[in-house]
Amino acid sequence: MITKMNHVSIFVLNQDSAYDFYVNKLGFKVHTDAPMGSGMRWLTVCSPEQPTLEISLMPIEEGMMFKGEAAKQMREMVRQGTFGFGVFECDNLLATYEELKSKGVVFKKPPTKEFYGYAALFADDSGNWFSLSEKQ
């Protein structure tokens, strides 16, 4: 029986810039920041109230994971906003929206009333987009 998810990856264009976005703008905590040699780094963050789900900020680089042209194509797709990686939850949508907007987070859609409740859409510094909803 699967009991929980403990790691998930988000592919980013630049790890340093992603660190700044997720930690200084979204307010996530650094879980593990480990230098892996040859300029590589294992960097995971987590939301303040969910420390057991590590979000790995995975740079798109040519190597074992992305061969040849694949890295270039993947970078382009991320940049164009092809991928939506999930839904983040907050206690108060409008306050969170105002705070993130003040910190420079780009919203593709402000808090809007949908048939399922209020939700907003924002993109990270790479182009990955997320939905932001309020705890029901």
Add this chain to the structure above:
Amino acid sequence: MEDYPKVYLYRRIVQAKLYIDKNYAENIDVSHISDEASFSKFHFIRQFRKIYGKTPHQHLTSIRMEQAKLLLQSPMPIAEVCFSVGFESVSSFTGLFKRYMHLTPFAYQQRQIRRQHEINSAPLKFVPGCFAEQKGWTKKSNFQELL
């Protein structure tokens, strides 16, 4: 968005919270913040609590604790951490930190330094095997350049 109630109110409270987030190390006066936000002190505290689930003072303490946790990842003296995050007394800082983290600042700092040392000396221990394999970080790699 337009049909969302009281947008202007949220904006003022959020700006007050951001002020606390930025100036946590200073001697922050809630009356001054509520004046800036054009609220009475009582109304400001009530609205802040409604949105964030804690009073401005509780939020300030929590920000100071989080900043202290970050500083305690380095070997900085405890008193210096205490004053850097805006506390004026080491004993009240230690007491609050213990209540918040169930550890003294010193014990927390020692734990964090040990963990950082472990990350540097055996980084693979902190990476799930499947990711390490995909990245080509195997146990045969000794990460010598890090040492």
